[in-house]
Amino acid sequence: MTVLEQPGAYRPTPPPGWQPRVDAAPLLPDTEPYRVLGTAAAADVSPDLLTRLHRELVRGRRYNAQATALTRQGRLAVYPSSTGQEACQVAAGLVLEDRDWLFPSYRDTLAAVVRGLDPVDALTLLRGDWHSGYDPHAHRVAPLCTPLATQLPHAVGLAHAARLKGDDVVALALVGDGGTSEGDFHEALNFAAVWHAPVVFLVQNNGFAISVPLAKQTAAPSLAHKAVGYGMPGRLVDGNDAAAVHQVLAEAVHRARGGGGPTLVEAVTYRIDAHTNADDATRYRPDSEVEAWRAHDPITLLEDALRDRSLLDDEGVRAARESAERFAADLRTRMHQDPVLDPMELFEHVYAVRTGQLREQAAQLRAELDAEAGEAGKGER
Amino acid sequence: MTTAVGADTARKPATMAQALGRALRDAMAADPSVHVLGEDVGTLGGVFRVTDGLAEEFGEDRCTDTPLAEAGILGTAVGMAMYGLRPVVEMQFDAFAYPSFEQLVSHVARMRNRTRGAMPMPITVRVPYGGGIGGVEHHSDSSEIYYMATPGLHVVAPATVADAYGLLRAAIASDDPVIFLEPKRLYWSKADWSADAPERVPPIGRAVVRGPGTGGRRAATLISYGPSVPVCLEAAEAARGEGWDLEVVDLRSLVPFDDETVCASVRRTGRAVVVHEAAGFGGPGGEIAARVTERCFHHLEAPVLRVAGFDIPYPPPMLERHHLPGVDRVLDAVARLQWESEWTEGSAAR
Numbered sequence A: 001m002t003v004l005e006q007p008g009a010y011r012p013t014p015p016p017g018w019q020p021r022v023d024a025a026p027l028l029p030d031t032e033p034y035r036v037l038g039t040a041a042a043a044d045v046s047p048d049l050l051t052r053l054h055r056e057l058v059r060g061r062r063y064n065a066q067a068t069a070l071t072r073q074g075r076l077a078v079y080p081s082s083t084g085q086e087a088c089q090v091a092a093g094l095v096l097e098d099r100d101w102l103f104p105s106y107r108d109t110l111a112a113v114v115r116g117l118d119p120v121d122a123l124t125l126l127r128g129d130w131h132s133g134y135d136p137h138a139h140r141v142a143p144l145c146t147p148l149a150t151q152l153p154h155a156v157g158l159a160h161a162a163r164l165k166g167d168d169v170v171a172l173a174l175v176g177d178g179g180t181s182e183g184d185f186h187e188a189l190n191f192a193a194v195w196h197a198p199v200v201f202l203v204q205n206n207g208f209a210i211s212v213p214l215a216k217q218t219a220a221p222s223l224a225h226k227a228v229g230y231g232m233p234g235r236l237v238d239g240n241d242a243a244a245v246h247q248v249l250a251e252a253v254h255r256a257r258g259g260g261g262p263t264l265v266e267a268v269t270y271r272i273d274a275h276t277n278a279d280d281a282t283r284y285r286p287d288s289e290v291e292a293w294r295a296h297d298p299i300t301l302l303e304d305a306l307r308d309r310s311l312l313d314d315e316g317v318r319a320a321r322e323s324a325e326r327f328a329a330d331l332r333t334r335m336h337q338d339p340v341l342d343p344m345e346l347f348e349h350v351y352a353v354r355t356g357q358l359r360e361q362a363a364q365l366r367a368e369l370d371a372e373a374g375e376a377g378k379g380e381r
Numbered sequence B: 001m002t003t004a005v006g007a008d009t010a011r012k013p014a015t016m017a018q019a020l021g022r023a024l025r026d027a028m029a030a031d032p033s034v035h036v037l038g039e040d041v042g043t044l045g046g047v048f049r050v051t052d053g054l055a056e057e058f059g060e061d062r063c064t065d066t067p068l069a070e071a072g073i074l075g076t077a078v079g080m081a082m083y084g085l086r087p088v089v090e091m092q093f094d095a096f097a098y099p100s101f102e103q104l105v106s107h108v109a110r111m112r113n114r115t116r117g118a119m120p121m122p123i124t125v126r127v128p129y130g131g132g133i134g135g136v137e138h139h140s141d142s143s144e145i146y147y148m149a150t151p152g153l154h155v156v157a158p159a160t161v162a163d164a165y166g167l168l169r170a171a172i173a174s175d176d177p178v179i180f181l182e183p184k185r186l187y188w189s190k191a192d193w194s195a196d197a198p199e200r201v202p203p204i205g206r207a208v209v210r211g212p213g214t215g216g217r218r219a220a221t222l223i224s225y226g227p228s229v230p231v232c233l234e235a236a237e238a239a240r241g242e243g244w245d246l247e248v249v250d251l252r253s254l255v256p257f258d259d260e261t262v263c264a265s266v267r268r269t270g271r272a273v274v275v276h277e278a279a280g281f282g283g284p285g286g287e288i289a290a291r292v293t294e295r296c297f298h299h300l301e302a303p304v305l306r307v308a309g310f311d312i313p314y315p316p317p318m319l320e321r322h323h324l325p326g327v328d329r330v331l332d333a334v335a336r337l338q339w340e341s342e343w344t345e346g347s348a349a350r
């Protein structure tokens, strides 16, 4: 019963000309996450793609382990691991063309590395020598974004600007399940839909925002359902199925590039490690839950599918692991070198032209550094 | 250094609002990467009509009515700037810019720094600010201190029609983000332009002395910006009769701050009063007074005084005249500058 149908309600003529703007049904996500691996659809995926995904997953898992180890050795201030979520990371890193842009959050270093970023440069933020260790234009990867969901409107603005310039550039923006509660998530999706911007939003639903489970984050049927309210399609996908994530993202990217507008993709996955090395995950989730998800591991899922199609044998697995080991060894060596920092750079990138205030302050620091060097020199003599 | 940007004498803008609109128009015509976006900036031409006619002339892709979402407006502007555009964002009123503060503080102000200069943010954020127009709550805030306290932003506030034009052109041309504070109650102030002079673009960061000294017995510097500049000029006029020789420094730019012009004036006069609408406690005047004291201590005949709004949420319109610093309060402060003769320990303890 609507308000107008209540007994005694004054009922004027119906509102003139109102009707829903679009048919909501085609926008609604399936309630089951989409899967490829382990289904008949796996047979249709190109062997090259499957093999590539596998190599990247194995390397990505090793990368996560190495970066986590580096925090224990004091080489990284913090590392938010994506162990368990590698399928999302790898698919996001591989699905774009060179001219497209990736907008990662703080957890998405792996996606940036898969896209081609030097792993040491990708870790600079977390090591603490500079806020971003790379030129975003070099690989079209925006700086890893720490305030939740704020990178999403950036992705929309960039994609919109590219379209205004006549470039068929797509932006792929990553966000966590917790980030979907932020106002910027809403504003970004709304702008994207209204402007018909070529953006794909990928929510990695890994179950928790630090300690808060999804049930305390949202009452929506799924995060993908949120898309409908903005007027864009929502897709729900198994986030541990690399082939499925890649396919769903590829379709969304294709759609965006062709002028079809934005898509919201929710990948259902799980964060196997703690939030960061500083977090104690046993306080908010049982081991049994973690174990259940380990049994649905993205690498195992893919290896089984590859073996099914005789695209992989023990030798192939060994080769992939050895290559990942070499990658990790190289990362370790390079991360154990102390970064060379120039404190005077503090004043270099605040404004295009240094202000009077900053000139004075730079002179002060210069003098302090010179005095320090002088002291040190005396000690040596 | 001041640059002339063309001598189109056809029709000089008559009011500050028109001058701002003209600056937007000229900037858009000169540079296709300049895009205007905000709430109601298109068909309506903005609630103050500053963007009037832009959508018609340049199309909706260049002057865009956005959804009603300040964080979204500024956040998408960041992405547009990343792709090489120069967004000029309109916040409808000062207090409605607050939802966008996270984008401003966490990204707009820092992106250049974060990326070691690889990603400048040439964004202009136009904020109609300040009181005196009888606005209801949330329509009269002076938020400059929040912006000033955020490294990476430039903050400017014009006080004259010519500066409104020139500074806005300079802001749009700047490769850094500029918070452009538009004094609402001066929107309808009339032009001080001569019809055939070319528009001038003053560089951001340069103050100007208005109403320089006329050789009275006692001298002082009134330091001000935006809507308080006309108040100071009026006070200077009134004080002349009392034998005061007041120099009014119009800062025009709060960040960067022009210590040179301010201190040159204070060293000449030996006394200073800072005048602004924003609350005094923790306000811009404290920073300015400290800078002046640090640099001109031996020239000062009296402490640097502040005339500011009260430390209260902006009052309802029927009471705002009691809150806004007016000519009388400025003159009271000037009278208190006669430190050595009249401000004895007894009167200080009063």
Ligand SMILES: Cc1ncc(C[n+]2csc(CCOP(=O)(O)OP(=O)(O)O)c2C)c(N)n1
Binding pocket: A107, A146, A147, A148, A175, A176, A177, A178, A179, A180, A206, A208, A209, A210, A271, A275
């Ligand atoms: C605006 C903001 N608020 C709070 C934080 C602190 N914080 C960092 S990560 C995090 C949880 C994020 O959860 P989710 O979005 O699900 O991403 P996940 O960590 O699971 O990848 C919080 C609260 C932040 N980074 N930004």
